[in-house]
Amino acid sequence: MTSLVSRSTKACGNCSVDFPTSQARRKFCSDDCQKAAERKRQKLVRDANPEHFRSRSREGYARHRDARIEAVRAYGRSEKGREAQRVRSAKRRITEKEKVDARTKLNNALRFGRVVRGVCRDCGSLETHGHHHDYSKPLDVIWLCQKHHIAEHRRIDNG
Secondary structure, three states: OOOOOOOOEEEOOOOOOEEEOOOOOOOOOOHHHHHHHHHHHHHHHHHHOHHHHHOOOHHHHHHOHHHHHHHHHHHHHOHHHHHHHHHHHHHHHHHOHHHHHHHHHHHHHHHOOOOOOOOOOOOOOOOOEEEEOOOOOOOOEEEEOHHHHHHHHHHHHOO
16 A cells, blocks of 8 residues: 655745645745745835835935934034044044144144145145145145045045
């Protein structure tokens, strides 16, 4: 006498193909079908709630820019934000000692009149920052406005 073990079959929740299953809870014939079904579900949710997802898009990002900037400023003014800044400054004084020392020496020289603030090398603006090429020479700087100072750092970082 031979006993036949009957296997139950189920239709895949994604492709509707019948597949044998020994696990009663399995709904998909493969992991790929399960991932495809999840992608379909996410698309349906996005299509049904376009306003919710639009706020995360580029347009929504630009639309809420002022509110985000104000939230960051408010955090900086809060006690928690000021404490976080103190912690970051303390870490920086340890990890970037040469950089901090060069800035301090330049600022002291400016305050005592040993160095005169120059105009921006690129545009002639009077509101300038001192840019160090070598932190071991703290008073050897080029004067750049904020816009050109950022551009100089990008140029250096990108090689």
